[in-house]
Each structure stands twice: as structure tokens, then as C-alpha cells.
Amino acid sequence: xxxxxxxxxxxxxxxxxxxxxxxxxYALYAEAYGMPDLxxxxxxxxxxxxxxxxxxxxxxxDRAAYAAAVISRQGNSRGDDTAADRDHPMAVAFRNITFGExxxxxxxxxxxxxxxxxxxxxxxxxxxxAATAAFDAxxxxxxxxxxxxxQSRHEGxxxxxxxxxxxxxxxxxxxxxxxxxxxxxxxxxxxARVTHPDGxxxxxxxxxxxxLDAFSAMVAAxxxxxxxxxxxxxxxxxxxxxAERAKLSAEQIELSGLDVLSLAHLxxxxxxxxxxxxxxxxxxxxxxxxxxxxxxxxxxxxxxxLARIAEEIASRTPSTDEQRDEILMSRTSYEMMCNGRIHxxxxxxxxxxxxxx
Numbered sequence: 001x002x003x004x005x006x007x008x009x010x011x012x013x014x015x016x017x018x019x020x021x022x023x024x025x026y027a028l029y030a031e032a033y034g035m036p037d038l039x040x041x042x043x044x045x046x047x048x049x050x051x052x053x054x055x056x057x058x059x060x061x062d063r064a065a066y067a068a069a070v071i072s073r074q075g076n077s078r079g080d081d082t083a084a085d086r087d088h089p090m091a092v093a094f095r096n097i098t099f100g101e102x103x104x105x106x107x108x109x110x111x112x113x114x115x116x117x118x119x120x121x122x123x124x125x126x127x128x129x130a131a132t133a134a135f136d137a138x139x140x141x142x143x144x145x146x147x148x149x150x151q152s153r154h155e156g157x158x159x160x161x162x163x164x165x166x167x168x169x170x171x172x173x174x175x176x177x178x179x180x181x182x183x184x185x186x187x188x189x190x191x192a193r194v195t196h197p198d199g200x201x202x203x204x205x206x207x208x209x210x211x212l213d214a215f216s217a218m219v220a221a222x223x224x225x226x227x228x229x230x231x232x233x234x235x236x237x238x239x240x241x242x243a244e245r246a247k248l249s250a251e252q253i254e255l256s257g258l259d260v261l262s263l264a265h266l267x268x269x270x271x272x273x274x275x276x277x278x279x280x281x282x283x284x285x286x287x288x289x290x291x292x293x294x295x296x297x298x299x300x301x302x303x304x305x306l307a308r309i310a311e312e313i314a315s316r317t318p319s320t321d322e323q324r325d326e327i328l329m330s331r332t333s334y335e336m337m338c339n340g341r342i343h344x345x346x347x348x349x350x351x352x353x354x355x356x357x
Contacts (some may be wrong), residue, residue, distance in 0.1 A: 009065040016052040017069055023048040024073065049073060053089055056102045063097050119179035124165075124172040125186045131165040132193075134158055166190065170214040180218055187211045246297050250304035255312045263313040264326040270309060271333070274302035310334040324354055 009017065027045035030038040053070065057063050070093040095101040135158040142151055174180045190211070255263065277299035314331050318324035328351060335342050342348055 007059065007061045009062045010058055013052075013055055013057070013062050013065065016048075016055050017065060020045070020048040020052045020069065020073075049089070053092055054096070054102050057096060057100070067093065067097060119174055119176040119182075121169070121172045121174035121179040121183055124169045125182055128162075128165040128169045128186070129189075131158070131162040135162045167210070170210040172214075173217045183214060183218060187214070246300035247304045250301050250308060253305055253308060255309065258312075260313065260316050260318060260323040260326055263309055263316070264330050267306065267309045267313060267330045267333075270302050270306045271337075274299060274306055277302055306334070328354060 008014070023045040027041040029035070030041040035041070052066070057066055070089060074090055138155060138158050142155070147155070169186060174183050258266065277295055281295045281299055310330060313327055316327060318327055331347055332342065332351065335344055335347055
């Protein structure tokens with residue numbers, strides 16, 4: 001680096017340098033003149049700089065042009081002159097130039113230098129608690145008896161607003177650690193409201209079901225962002241038996257985009273698949289030593305998938321008689337498969353309404 005490098009930077013690096021220079025200029029212009037798109041321009045400059053910062057360097061010409069651009073950026077108004085930690089751009093640039101370590105930093109580090117949006121779960125929780133407080137205040141103010149029609153209507157509107165705001169919380173996925181903690185505490189708060197002194201819970205299935213749905217979405221959103229801290233070994237993976245692996249596999253099937261008829265056809269297909277694998281497991285010639293857990297795994301996976309499809313199709317609202325019949329046939333078939341008879345009174349009532357001659 002002490003001598004003048006020969007040649008020009010590579011075309012790939014030159015394109016990144018030009019892109020950042022353009023974004024840098026737009027950001028400075030927007031900042032100087034108070035343009036309304038200042039936040040977007042700053043974000044665009046940050047993205048262009050991060051792309052440059054983590055680009056591979058193939059020659060001295062690349063390294064010289066790269067160093068000049070990073071030092072210029074960090075030494076002027078769009079950067080700072082103190083490399084405080086390992087993930088500071090100057091530290092990243094040093095490792096790239098010296099050791100060729102150009103990989104982009106982990107997702108949890110990408111907020112550096114950027115404006116972080118507030119976690120949406122916090123606003124949803126605040127709105128829900130405000131709606132609950134309004135309902136409680138009205139309930140405390142009205143008499144126990146002799147409620148007027150107007151008061152009754154107002155009470156119903158407040159109750160509906162409370163339930164709607166609570167539903168919004170369960171449907172919002174937190175984006176920060178603080179938001180995840182807040183969601184857990186909110187769940188405790190909601191359970192406490194429906195818990196009686198003797199320990200009974202009012203409508204526990206509904207409340208806890210919504211809580212589990214929210215927690216499931218939270219965990220899914222955070223999946224893959226759980227690397228151990230630098231310097232700590234990753235924990236050994238937990239061994240799963242074939243049934244657990246089969247369930248995890250079946251849970252990956254996406255069903256929300258399928259219509260009723262597609263779900264009914266898929267239900268029939270997985271019925272056949274399940275019966276086929278159960279037959280393989282039952283065969284006397286099935287050599288478990290060579291086949292291992294494969295027959296059990298496929299049989300369990302088909303059973304779990306069938307349960308998911310049955311649950312999905314039962315949740316659908318038919319828009320035609322054909323869809324209604326397909327839903328009822330699938331529900332009836334699954335009920336007979338599981339219980340040997342129709343044990344679900346709701347299903348019996350639906351069949352009676354739809355198919356009684």
C-alpha cells in the first residue's frame with residue numbers, strides 16, 4: 001500500500017463505489033436543504049455503503065480505492081472518526097483489507113448506523129390496555145341494575161373495542177427483545193383478568209389458544225437469529241426421535257393458499273399415503289434393521305399432515321354447496337378415522353342441517 005497501485009479497481013468494485021458516491025451525494029443534499037425524503041436518502045446511503053464495505057477485494061487497486069472511500073465517508077458528516085468496537089465500519093474495513101474478511105455482519109448487527117423503527121407490539125399492547133381501562137372505568141361507573149338501553153349499547157361498543165384491540169396484539173409479531181418480553185407480560189395480564197380466585201379460568205381455551213398462536217409467530221420470526229455469542233460454542237443439537245421429526249416436517253406444509261376443493265383432494269391423497277405406510281409397517285417382511293425408522297417416520301408424517309389438513313378444511317367457510325359437501329365429507333372421514341364414530345356434536349348438527357332430506 002506504500003507504492004502507487006497499478007491499474008484500476010475492478011468493474012464490480014467500481015460500480016459499488018459509484019453507487020455509494022451517488023447515494024452519499026443525495027443524502028448530503030437532502031440533509032443540507034431539509035428535503036422531505038431525508039430519512040429514505042439516509043437509509044439508501046447506508047445500504048450502498050454497507051454493500052461497498054462488505055465487498056471482496058481482489059487487487060491493490062481495489063484495496064486503495066476501497067480504503068479511500070471508507071476513510072472519506074467515516075471522516076466526514078456521514079460517518080464518525082471513532083472505531084469503538086469490532087463491528088464499526090473502520091474495523092470491518094481493516095479486516096477486509098488485511099485479511100480478506102468481507103462477509104456481511106450478522107442480522108442483529110445491521111441496525112448499526114440506522115434509525116430503528118419502534119417495535120409495533122408496544123403500540124398494540126398500549127392500545128389494548130387503554131381499551132381495557134376504558135371498559136373497566138365504564139363498568140365501575142354504571143349501576144348494577146337498571147342500565148339504560150343507551151348505556152347497554154355503549155357498554156357493548158367498549159367491549160367490542162377491547163376485544164378488537166386485544167386481537168390486534170395477538171396478531172402482531174414483536175421485532176425486538178423488549179417487545180418479546182412485553183408480549184409475555186401482556187399474556188400474563190390477560191390470563192390474570194380471566195382467572196378466578198378458586199383457580200378456574202373463564203374461556204381458557206380461547207385465551208390460551210390466542211396466546212400460543214402469538215408466541216408461535218414470535219418464535220418463527222426469530223428462527224435462525226439465535227447464534228451463540230462470539231467465543232461461545234454452539235450447543236449440541238438435541239436428538240429427535242422419528243415422531244418428533246415427522247411432526248416438525250408436517251408442520252412445514254403451507255396450506256393457507258389452497259382453496260376448499262384443493263384441500264379436500266389433498267386430504268384424500270394423504271389418507272392413501274398414510275394407509276400405505278401403515279401397511280408397510282405391519283408387513284412381516286419389513287426389515288427394520290435395513291429400513292430403520294423410515295416406515296414409522298413416513299407413517300407418522302402422513303398422520304400429522306392429515307391432522308393439519310383436517311383442521312384447516314374445518315376452519316373454512318363454504319361459499320357453495322359443493323364446498324360445503326367437501327368440507328363435511330372430509331370432517332366426517334377424519335372423525336370416523338380417529339374415533340370410529342361421529343363423536344363431535346357440532347359435526348352431527350352440521351350434517352343434519354346440510355344433508356337431512
